[in-house]
Amino acid sequence: MNTDFRTRLGEAAGIENILEREPMKRHTTFKIGGPCDYFVKIISTEKLNAVMKLAKEYEVPFHIIGRGSNLLVDDDGVKGIVAVLTGKLEEVSRSGNRITAGAGAAIAKVAVFAATEGLSGLEFAGGIPGSVGGGLAMNAGAYGGEMKDVVLEAAILCDGQVRYLKNEDLNLSYRHSILDTMKDAVVLSVTFELKEGDPVAIQDKINELNARRREKQPLEYPSAGSTFKRPVGGYASALIESAGLKGISVGGAAVSDKHAGFIINKDDASFHDVKALIKLVQEKVEIESGILLEPEVKIIEQ
Numbered sequence: 658m659n660t661d662f663r664t665r666l667g668e669a670a671g672i673e674n675i676l677e678r679e680p681m682k683r684h685t686t687f688k689i690g691g692p693c694d695y696f697v698k699i700i701s702t703e704k705l706n707a708v709m710k711l712a713k714e715y716e717v718p719f720h721i722i723g724r725g726s727n728l729l730v731d732d733d734g735v736k737g738i739v740a741v742l743t744g745k746l747e748e749v750s751r752s753g754n755r756i757t758a759g760a761g762a763a764i765a766k767v768a769v770f771a772a773t774e775g776l777s778g779l780e781f782a783g784g785i786p787g788s789v790g791g792g793l794a795m796n797a798g799a800y801g802g803e804m805k806d807v808v809l810e811a812a813i814l815c816d817g818q819v820r821y822l823k824n825e826d827l828n829l830s831y832r833h834s835i836l837d838t839m840k841d842a843v844v845l846s847v848t849f850e851l852k853e854g855d856p857v858a859i860q861d862k863i864n865e866l867n868a869r870r871r872e873k874q875p876l877e878y879p880s881a882g883s884t885f886k887r888p889v890g891g892y893a894s895a896l897i898e899s900a901g902l903k904g905i906s907v908g909g910a911a912v913s914d915k916h917a918g919f920i921i922n923k924d925d926a927s928f929h930d931v932k933a934l935i936k937l938v939q940e941k942v943e944i945e946s947g948i949l950l951e952p953e954v955k956i957i958e959q
């Protein structure tokens with residue numbers, strides 16, 4: 658990549674915030690993914706704006722990620738910039754029954770913060786390993802709760818402008834949000850509207866849901882959570898199990914024995930192992946049930 662671009666990227670983000678040829682497997686819960694050209698830690702909205710403008714000027718691809726917990730990244734790596742939000746963009750604060758969290762903050766930490774503040778509503782998110790921004794982008798949900806239920810508004814940087822979008826303008830539905838259709842938009846922060854509750858009862862609920870996760874999910878292996886979206890009227894895991902695919906593997910990737918909805922990185926799986934296993938599961942399930950499973954995991958490939 659051209660030296661002029663590298664110098665200007667250093668000025669925009671702070672040279673200490675840039676890693677070149679950084680392996681993406683260090684930044685995905687699947688522990689899969691080759692090097693990206695520039696891995697950039699973004700510490701403020703101003704720096705994010707400057708980096709995005711520069712990427713546009715030089716026509717360098719720009720990818721925003723959160724905690725990499727819903728990503729499958731190519732072993733050949735990622736061209737251009739991969740940006741993560743940190744510093745000021747991870748701060749969390751309370752005002753009345755509202756919590757505003759920087760998009761880089763871990764959603765599970767925000768849930769625990771809400772519990773200590775005696776604010777209820779985010780218990781469902783206490784075991785989701787993503788960020789607030791990724792959670793909004795995916796409308797993350799679990800155990801009957803989802804972001805849609807608790808989001809008041811979000812600040813989003815788009816075309817150099819910060820826009821405040823209300824819940825109803827965010828198009829939140831099952832694992833979908835307006836971010837799927839807004840090009841080059843980055844969530845900066847999310848404000849949650851919560852209800853007063855007993856801190857101990859709220860934390861107990863989080864603990865109970867986390868215990869259920871540990872019991873049902875293969876948390877001992879790297880994965881990106883549920884690989885497929887829930888099809889209308891059923892569960893991906895049940896369809897995969899009835900197609901006889903529990904435990905099946907391609908290379909180092911396997912359908913979990915513990916929870917058939919999870920593809921796990923069992924033994925140093927490659928990007929292509931996981932992709933081939935996704936395809937195999939889709940084909941077999943479609944033959945057995947007539948239902949085409951849609952991946953929930955976002956794939957970044959060259």
Ligand SMILES: Cc1cc2nc3c(=O)[nH]c(=O)nc-3n(C[C@H](O)[C@H](O)[C@H](O)COP(=O)(O)OP(=O)(O)OC[C@H]3O[C@@H](n4cnc5c(N)ncnc54)[C@H](O)[C@@H]3O)c2cc1C
Binds near residue numbers: 786789793795799880
């Ligand atoms: C063990 C395990 C359990 C899981 N359980 C659940 C669960 O119960 N419920 C659930 O819904 N999901 C679950 N997941 C999946 C995952 O944690 C969620 O989808 C989460 O919301 C992804 O957040 P992230 O920050 O890791 O996003 P990433 O995986 O880094 O990115 C996901 C998408 O969000 C976009 N994105 C990230 N940050 C921003 C931002 N600031 N602005 C704009 N776009 C952004 C990315 O571009 C990408 O398209 C689980 C995953 C694992 C590994």
